[in-house]
Amino acid sequence: MSRPSLTAILADFAPEQAALLPILHEVQAAFGCVDAQAEAAIAAHLNLSRAEVHGVVSFYHDFTATADPRPxxxxxxxxxxxxxxxxxxxxxxxxxxxxxxxxxxxxxxxxxxxxxxxxxxxxxxxxxxxxxxxxxxxxx
Ligand code: FES
Structure with missing residues (x-):
């Protein structure tokens, strides 16, 4: 199964703030992390500040800024x-x-x-x- 693009993930969600956590989970699953570039794109899609998105990413341990390919x-x-x-x-x-x-x-x-x-x-x-x-x- 091929990995979806960030654009494709965002296109699956209406630009509503309630979509933030589902989007973050999709991005984490697809890329193994939610990096700065993804945070910026998500913020733009949801009309949030990058700081608001980063605050959520850094709060939950399920989200990481860099990918770790190890099992x-x-x-x-x-x-x-x-x-x-x-x-x-x-x-x-x-x-x-x-x-x-x-x-x-x-x-x-x-x-x-x-x-x-x-x-x-x-x-x-x-x-x-x-x-x-x-x-x-x-x-x-
Ligand atoms: S304490 Fe609930 S599964 Fe370990």
Whole structure:
């Protein structure tokens, strides 16, 4: 599947401020980041200032200014997963990841009763132990 252009993404949305977050998600998914050029184009499309768009981009951790092409494991380190032992798994995940895989901390994936939990792409992983998490990271 080819990557849509920024122009094509913007054309899918009416120039209304309510479209800002959906546009940002589309741009992040398509390009792996929302860079300064995208911020400016989005601001122009929505009749917002670049500062307003940048404020939203920098507020949410889902949006990044530069692309990171490495595969990513999002590891939940919120309270329920902490109670289920995720902190003891972090070092093993990072060791398995090395510099090849990005281990990103997130706070709740909605699997609180079956943590420790992680996400890779659109796939959720529950009840992780050290062996399962290491295997998951290594498989990417
Ligand atoms: S606290 Fe980890 S999934 Fe909710």
């Amino acid at each position: 990513c494991v999002e590891l939940c380190r919120a309270e329920a997963c902490q109670a289920r032992g995720v902190e003891a798994l972090v070092a093993a995940a990072e060791a398995a990841a090395g510099s090849r895989v990005r281990v990103k901390t997130v706070y709740c994936l909605g699997l609180c009763s079956s943590g420790p939990a992680a996400r890779t792409g659109d796939t959720l992983h529950a009840r992780l132990d050290e062996a399962a998490l290491t295997a998951l990271v290594t498989s990417l």
